[in-house]
Amino acid sequence: MHTAAYNASKSAVLQLARSLAAEWGNDGVHPPVRVNTLSPGYIMTEATRPTLTENPALEELWKDGNMLGRLSEASEHRAAVLFLIGDGSSFVTGMDLKADGGHTAW
Numbered sequence: 055m056h057t058a059a060y061n062a063s064k065s066a067v068l069q070l071a072r073s074l075a076a077e078w079g080n081d082g083v084h085p086p087v088r089v090n091t092l093s094p095g096y097i098m099t100e101a102t103r104p105t106l107t108e109n110p111a112l113e114e115l116w117k118d119g120n121m122l123g124r125l126s127e128a129s130e131h132r133a134a135v136l137f138l139i140g141d142g143s144s145f146v147t148g149m150d151l152k153a154d155g156g157h158t159a160w
Contacts, residue, residue: 067091068150075148088147090138095154098125121156 071091078087096102096116102125106113117123134153137143152158 072148091150093150093152094131095120095157096125119157
């Protein structure tokens with residue numbers, strides 16, 4: 055798989071979020087704005103399903119790439135998003151929440 059463009063753009067989004075968190079956190083003029091990102095692992099979606107059906111080895115590779123040994127469903131990321139936009143994260147900014155089944159911790 056060729057992933058250079060994906061990896062470069064993901065890194066750019068992470069740095070953009072950190073930079074915006076620093077700029078918008080407390081400029082002394084406007085109310086503070088919190089900026090965070092969510093990094094999910096591989097998600098089984100209608101877009102990924104045909105590719106994985108055609109290439110079962112890829113699905114196994116993705117499953118083996120995290121500690122939980124499976125792909126996530128989009129619905130599994132709702133609570134993480136609700137946390138980031140809710141009052142429970144009122145002192146959280148400039149962070150990336152990884153919901154990737156342990157992929158990056160491995």
